[in-house]
Amino acid sequence: xxxxxxxxxxxxxxxxxxxxFQDEGEEQDKGAGRGSAHGDLDELKSSLVSxxxxxxxxxxxxxxxxxxxxxxxxRESFQKPRDSLAEVVRRQQDGVFFKGPPYPGYPFxxxxxxxxxYLANGALSPGGARTYLQMKWPLLDVPAGATLKDxxxxxxxxxxxKVPVVQHGHHMHPLTPLITYSNDPFPPGSPPGHLSPxxxxxxxxxxxxxxxxxxxxxxxxxxxxxxxxxxxxxxxxQQGQPVYSIPPGGFRHPYPALAxxxxxxxxxxxxxxxxxxxxxxxxxxxxxxxxxxxxxPIVKQEPTQPSxxxxxxxxxxxxxxxxxxxxxxxxKPLNAFMLYMKEMRAKVVAECTxxxxxxxxxxxxxxxxxxxxxEQAKYYELAxxxxxxxxxxxxTWSARxxxxxxxxxxxxxLAQQQSHDTDSSLPSKSKKPxxxxxxxxxxxxxxxxxxxxxxxxxxxxxAALASPAAPAPTHSEQAQPLSLTTKPEARAQLAVHSTVLxxxxxxxxxxxxxxxxxxxxxxxxxLSSPPSLLxxxxxxxxxxxxxxxxxxxxxxxxxxxxxQTQPLSLVTKPAD
DNA sequence: TGTCCTTTGAAGTCT
DNA sequence: AGACTTCAAAGGACA
Numbered sequence: 001x002x003x004x005x006x007x008x009x010x011x012x013x014x015x016x017x018x019x020x021f022q023d024e025g026e027e028q029d030k031g032a033g034r035g036s037a038h039g040d041l042d043e044l045k046s047s048l049v050s051x052x053x054x055x056x057x058x059x060x061x062x063x064x065x066x067x068x069x070x071x072x073x074x075r076e077s078f079q080k081p082r083d084s085l086a087e088v089v090r091r092q093q094d095g096v097f098f099k100g101p102p103y104p105g106y107p108f109x110x111x112x113x114x115x116x117x118y119l120a121n122g123a124l125s126p127g128g129a130r131t132y133l134q135m136k137w138p139l140l141d142v143p144a145g146a147t148l149k150d151x152x153x154x155x156x157x158x159x160x161x162k163v164p165v166v167q168h169g170h171h172m173h174p175l176t177p178l179i180t181y182s183n184d185p186f187p188p189g190s191p192p193g194h195l196s197p198x199x200x201x202x203x204x205x206x207x208x209x210x211x212x213x214x215x216x217x218x219x220x221x222x223x224x225x226x227x228x229x230x231x232x233x234x235x236x237x238q239q240g241q242p243v244y245s246i247p248p249g250g251f252r253h254p255y256p257a258l259a260x261x262x263x264x265x266x267x268x269x270x271x272x273x274x275x276x277x278x279x280x281x282x283x284x285x286x287x288x289x290x291x292x293x294x295x296x297p298i299v300k301q302e303p304t305q306p307s308x309x310x311x312x313x314x315x316x317x318x319x320x321x322x323x324x325x326x327x328x329x330x331x332k333p334l335n336a337f338m339l340y341m342k343e344m345r346a347k348v349v350a351e352c353t354x355x356x357x358x359x360x361x362x363x364x365x366x367x368x369x370x371x372x373x374x375e376q377a378k379y380y381e382l383a384x385x386x387x388x389x390x391x392x393x394x395x396t397w398s399a400r401x402x403x404x405x406x407x408x409x410x411x412x413x414l415a416q417q418q419s420h421d422t423d424s425s426l427p428s429k430s431k432k433p434x435x436x437x438x439x440x441x442x443x444x445x446x447x448x449x450x451x452x453x454x455x456x457x458x459x460x461x462x463a464a465l466a467s468p469a470a471p472a473p474t475h476s477e478q479a480q481p482l483s484l485t486t487k488p489e490a491r492a493q494l495a496v497h498s499t500v501l502x503x504x505x506x507x508x509x510x511x512x513x514x515x516x517x518x519x520x521x522x523x524x525x526x527l528s529s530p531p532s533l534l535x536x537x538x539x540x541x542x543x544x545x546x547x548x549x550x551x552x553x554x555x556x557x558x559x560x561x562x563x564q565t566q567p568l569s570l571v572t573k574p575a576d
Numbered sequence: 577t578g579t580c581c582t583t584t585g586a587a588g589t590c591t
Numbered sequence: 592a593g594a595c596t597t598c599a600a601a602g603g604a605c606a
Contacts, residue, residue, distance in 0.1 A: 332599045337584035342600060349602095357601040361583040368584070378584095387586080399587045402598060406579095 293447055329405060330397050331389040336379035 334342065341364045348360050348367075368376070390397070 332586075332597095334599060338599055341583070345601065356581080356603045358580085358582040358603080360601075361581085363583090365583040383585080399598070400589085403588070404597085406582040406598065 328403065330390075330394050332399055332402060333386040334383060336376065336383040339363075339382050339386070340364065340368055340371075340376075340379045 214464050341361065344364055344367065345357075345360055347365050349355065352363075354363070
């Protein structure tokens with residue numbers, strides 16, 4: 001694990017290798033020929049990512065071409081068989097969520113009215129245009145929920161995007177003016193493995209080598225990053241969530257000694273605002289908005305210096321406990337996916353009537369996988385910045401500090417799961433069916449069905465592969481519904497599905513297991529998926545050998561794209 | 577009211 | 592070292 005360096009040039013797991021993404025994308029944009037090594041997979045890839053291409057839509061970054069050309073992002077969820085809920089969710093995605101580009105709002109987020117709302121007073125007024133000026137950005141004070149739904153869309157496409165997306169003018173990433181991509185040293189470390197520039201650990205598909213002429217940094221070129229909605233939701237009110245505002249007069253750094261660069265300042269001012277210091281108004285920001293990462297304990301928190309080592313004193317247990325109670329709860333910095341979720345949740349909710357986070361999260365998880373590496377890289381970068389800032393703000397903070405703050409349930413659940421595994425006949429606890437997470441009406445599912453999703457009318461794998469131009473869903477999006485759920489309960493439930501599927505399909509589970517184990521990917525928990533879940537039948541017949549051969553374990557073989565079809569049809573519509 | 581669900585990733589603990 | 596666990600966000604569902 002990369003360690004935080006005093007210089008701030010730490011590598012906190014950010015995908016440094018993502019440096020190659022931009023180049024890759026550009027190359028693809030130019031339609032440049034690709035290495036012969038990919039030749040065999042090109043066709044498959046194109047067919048697999050055709051949906052991505054379709055939904056890519058016209059964007060600042062270019063046409064849909066690049067998306068289709070890029071290797072499928074590492075996805076592990078292929079092996080995750082989904083229950084009916086996931087199925088419905090998938091359909092919703094296919095039919096609704098992926099009808100547009102992943103970030104449909106970017107282009108038109110270049111709001112023309114630069115500065116008007118907040119330039120005057122230094123803060124965004126409620127309902128004010130979310131046009132962020134570069135220099136003003138750190139000082140923005142966005143009222144909570146003020147801009148959750150921005151109907152003033154300059155573009156029709158924006159109508160569907162009700163998520164307040166912060167967008168800099170000039171295609172400037174919100175953090176671009178603040179994050180010194182070129183100066184802020186982020187030595188290559190251990191970024192997400194699936195984002196490796198050389199070989200995708202998941203897919204095993206070699207990636208175009210990073211041209212030496214390119215800077216060893218994330219390809220967050222202004223143009224590229226400009227498409228990124230403000231992933232740091234702290235400045236963007238979402239779902240009525242309080243926005244981490246900054247005092248009108250700017251923001252007072254609680255740690256003068258802490259050298260803060262612009263990026264730090266931006267982060268600090270937003271998510272990790274100096275609320276650790278004696279809050280001016282009883283733990284609340286001067287604006288009255290609670291700090292996002294610091295949850296004041298019930299007991300009125302006292303001015304405690306985060307840097308000051310907590311505990312370590314010879315106090316009585318009671319005193320220590322009392323002191324701990326007073327300690328503000330410093331939340332963990334959000335990881336890339338959390339940032340993504342935070343940003344996209346509102347959009348998904350807006351696009352669909354889904355309200356339940358569980359279902360939405362499933363969608364988001366799939367969308368996350370469907371994101372291009374470049375897009376993911378943005379979030380990884382932001383997450384790394386967050387962690388970096390967090391570590392600087394709270395040097396003594398450790399994730400352990402929050403251990404036990406929440407009711408430990410997983411352990412219990414896991415224990416139950418284990419016992420459940422031993423005795424599969426006994427339902428664990430009050431296990432809730434996964435189906436309920438989707439509303440019965442499933443308004444978002446209709447379009448997909450009307451369009452004839454792959455599930456509704458599963459196309460033969462061969463057909464899908466044979467017609468790359470066909471709007472075939474991306475492998476991830478298609479397969480994810482089948483992906484194993486990492487939750488013990490769900491796994492237990494899915495095991496039933498798996499069993500049914502296995503009984504219905506004579507396909508060997510070995511192939512599926514290999515692909516399932518490939519879910520190695522990101523989620524460690526997925527690795528622990530019980531074999532029973534891996535036994536999901538996977539039709540490989542029509543899969544070109546190259547696709548399988550070139551897809552090492554831990555990858556998502558293009559062949560798995562076929563999973564979307566038959567098995568899914570078996571799983572779908574459980575409740576109907 | 578509190579917990580669960582659900583997702584991924586980071587970071588912790590445990591073996 | 593690897594496996595496992597917890598937490599981060601979110602909000603409806605449920606006991």
